[in-house]
Amino acid sequence: MRLRAQLWGHADAPPLLALHGWLDNAGSFARLAPLLADRWRFIALELPGHGHSEHLPAGMHYHFVDYVRSVLAAADTLGLQRYGLLGHSLGAGIASLVAAAQPERIDRLLLIEGLGPIGDDGHLTLRRFRDAMAAHATGRSLRAFPSIEKAISARTMASGLPGDQARPIVERGLRETTDGWHWRSDPRLNRPSPLRIAESQIHALLQGIEAPAALLLSQPDTPYLPGTQMQARANCVSDMAVTHMDGGHHLHLEHPAAVAAWAIEHLQRA
Numbered sequence: 024m025r026l027r028a029q030l031w032g033h034a035d036a037p038p039l040l041a042l043h044g045w046l047d048n049a050g051s052f053a054r055l056a057p058l059l060a061d062r063w064r065f066i067a068l069e070l071p072g073h074g075h076s077e078h079l080p081a082g083m084h085y086h087f088v089d090y091v092r093s094v095l096a097a098a099d100t101l102g103l104q105r106y107g108l109l110g111h112s113l114g115a116g117i118a119s120l121v122a123a124a125q126p127e128r129i130d131r132l133l134l135i136e137g138l139g140p141i142g143d144d145g146h147l148t149l150r151r152f153r154d155a156m157a158a159h160a161t162g163r164s165l166r167a168f169p170s171i172e173k174a175i176s177a178r179t180m181a182s183g184l185p186g187d188q189a190r191p192i193v194e195r196g197l198r199e200t201t202d203g204w205h206w207r208s209d210p211r212l213n214r215p216s217p218l219r220i221a222e223s224q225i226h227a228l229l230q231g232i233e234a235p236a237a238l239l240l241s242q243p244d245t246p247y248l249p250g251t252q253m254q255a256r257a258n259c260v261s262d263m264a265v266t267h268m269d270g271g272h273h274l275h276l277e278h279p280a281a282v283a284a285w286a287i288e289h290l291q292r293a
Contacts, residue, residue: 026097027075029067029195032060037130039063039107039290040098042114044137044273046196046208048074051111053191055275058283063107063290068097070114072209074195085212087140087220091120098128107290108234109133111275116140123231131290132236135282136245136272138256139229143219155217167203174204188276222252229259237264237289239282245272264289 029049039059043051049067056065069076071093072085079085094117098106107130110118115137122129143151168174174197178189197204220228238257244250257263266285268274275282 024071024079024093025077026071026093027069028097029056029069031056031065031067032063034064036060036062036064037107038101038103039065039109040094040101040103041065041067042070042094042108042110042118043067043073044112044114046073046212047111047114047192048195048207050074050191050193050195051273052275054188054279055282055286058279059286062287066101068094070094070117072212074207078209079211084214085209087116087216088120090117091124094118094121095125104128105130107131107133109135109286110137111135112137112272119232120228122234122236123228126231126233129232129234132232132234133286133289134236134238135275136239136241136248138238138253138260139225140220141247142222142225142252144222148218151215151219152217155215167200167205168197169203171197171204174206183271184273184276188273191276225256226259229256230261232260232263235262235289235292236260237266237285239266239268239274239285241271241274242267242269 041052043049049069052065052067056067059065070090072078105128108118108122115134116139118132118134119139122132168177171194175186175189175193178184178193179186182189196207198207240248240253254265257265268278268281270277
């Protein structure tokens with residue numbers, strides 16, 4: 024499988040590998056990366072099925088743990104022996120487990136709006152499993168748009184992300200065909216997950232993070248990232264600094280200068 028990335032900064036600068044959120048792409052870091060590129064080699068990797076990266080072969084499904092394996096393989100291919108790791112949302116959950124899987128390779132861990140995967144308390148496990156296995160659970164079709172502007176409007180309506188902030192993600196996430204603009208992302212990404220990791224297992228995995236870590240959360244809380252749960256997870260990490268910032272889920276697009284200052288502080292701390 025071929026994965027793509029966008030790069031900022033000098034090739035000989037310390038590497039900072041960045042992972043985007045679900046249905047996003049490297050464009051998610053278009054505002055943040057230039058503010059860090061004078062000190063780090065910013066590598067915005069696009070996960071399988073996202074952006075310009077290839078999709079999984081027919082008949083295969085996207086699983087959270089497999090993303091972790093893909094990131095580790097990409098780091099090997101890039102020759103990153105030791106590197107900083109930055110993740111947003113889904114990418115932050117993946118980055119958490121990458122840091123737990125190979126702690127000796129992670130210099131610093133920066134997480135925006137995510138720490139570990141979405142967990143499961145058990146009460147909806149059977150229903151979720153049956154829904155995911157149903158014949159109709161094949162992923163929503165990705166419709167065509169007559170223009171990039173229409174696609175930006177659709178993304179804004181679906182996510183609440185303002186048009187100027189959504190633009191870099193949308194522009195990188197589209198491909199032009201004879202009948203209009205289509206999303207590059209794999210429709211199978213919309214399939215529900217049949218199984219989720221139990222919260223107790225997530226806590227055990229997070230205890231394996233050894234790098235100095237920092238978690239940036241929006242204020243007010245994102246609904247699926249409740250503050251009490253995030254704090255309980257943060258408590259599992261031996262060296263974790265938690266910061267809250269007024270704004271929405273894409274803080275790095277909404278407040279790039281403030282997020283860059285936060286990142287620099289934690290990347291450079293002794």
